Amino acid sequence: MAFVFAVIALLFFPIIFGVLGIAAGLYGSKKGEPLGNWSAVAALFALLAGLAIRVFFFDADIIPSQN
Numbered sequence: 677m678a679f680v681f682a683v684i685a686l687l688f689f690p691i692i693f694g695v696l697g698i699a700a701g702l703y704g705s706k707k708g709e710p711l712g713n714w715s716a717v718a719a720l721f722a723l724l725a726g727l728a729i730r731v732f733f734f735d736a737d738i739i740p741s742q743n
Contacts, residue, residue, distance in 0.1 A: 678704060678715035682722040690730065694723025 681697030697719025705712025 678712070678719055682715065682719040685719060686722040686726045686729075690723050690726025694719055694726065697722065 678697045678701035681693045681700055685691075685693035685697055698716045701712050701714075701716025701719055703712070704715065709715075
């Protein structure tokens with residue numbers, strides 16, 4: 677599930693689904709899932725990459741300016 681959250685974080689909503697992916701990966705790791713830590717790392721990478729794509733390519737502000 678965390679890998680799915682990572683893909684969604686990369687494409688659509690990086691902050692929300694990135695954090696959910698990290699949490700799901702760490703939870704899976706705690707429950708004994710062998711890829712739990714890797715999926716948490718993938719979700720963290722997707723969160724950072726999704727934010728970078730949003731800021732650099734779409735010229736969107738992470739925190740909107742108040743004018």
